[in-house]
Amino acid sequence: MSLYPLKFTPILKDKIWGGSKLKTVLNKDFSPLPNAGESWEISGVEGDISVVSNGFLAGNDLEELIEIYMGDLVGDKVYENFGIEFPLLIKFIDANDVLSIQVHPDDELSKERHNAYGKTEMWYVIEADKGSELIVGFNQDISKEEYLAKLEEGKLEDILNNAPVKEGSCFFIPAGRVHAIGKGILLAEIQQTSDVTYRMYDFNRTDDAGNPRELHTELAVDAIDYSYEKKYETTYETEINKASELVRCPYFTTNILEFDQPVEKDYLELDSFVIYMCLEGDLEITYGEDSLSVAKGESVLIPAIINNLTLTPKSKTKILEIYIK
Structure with a gap:
């Protein structure tokens, strides 16, 4: 039997900052999670590989399918480059509270440290509460030493760029760019297949046991792109009935x-x-x-x-x- 368009069972992730919009807006109403922060729509991440939910291939996971169908499923060049590992992770994210400030290493650093791919990603805002913001990049030229001094003083937020958002806002987040999703934002995230994240700052929050959440200060320092850009948001024009x-x-x-x-x-x-x-x-x-x-x-x-x-x-x-x- 021939290949056909494939749906997968969403992999839902409970997050301390998650909310209810995955259920109420995007119809993930089967979720048993109280704070569903992420829906991994299509994933090849080890331990979280998507499983087909429709047609005669239902019950098979994505890795198994690539192994069988190879280039017919993913494309010859993609199969040649990535083998049976699916190269993208596709998510919906609902932030009911601000996420930690993070950075992701690039391919070279990730390979060296984790034997993994780096993480370049993008965000498309589906819904945003009034006044919602993303943190994307720095708001001024900054050096590694100045960054560390601000972090030590607890004043990291002073040098970060806050970007107001609305429905349709789009941001490209190359590996190395500091970022965080703000409160009240529902978005689609497209990224490389990687779960390597360095948490730089978490607003002094604690976990369920009252302990400060782990930071990755030393790892992050060499992964950060300290350059400043005047504009971080992606501008685009749309035309009805045309991509x-x-x-x-x-x-x-x-x-x-x-x-x-x-x-x-x-x-x-x-x-x-x-x-x-x-x-x-x-x-x-x-x-x-x-x-x-x-x-x-x-x-x-x-x-x-x-x-x-x-x-x-x-x-x-x-x-x-x-x-x-």
């Missing part, structure tokens, strides 16, 4: 598509899987003689071997389209 590029980098390309009529997709020249994350509305994916319904809050993996699709919205619909180019 618009948000981010293109060596690790992934992400487009946004808002549409209210059928859209034909031709991936013949693309040697990669494609992922759709449905942010608004719902749609029908038609491929050959078959079709699949996709609702708000669902994500779908389109195997690389499927070149032609029709996306038919049931109402005005918004999706993210993700692949490697």
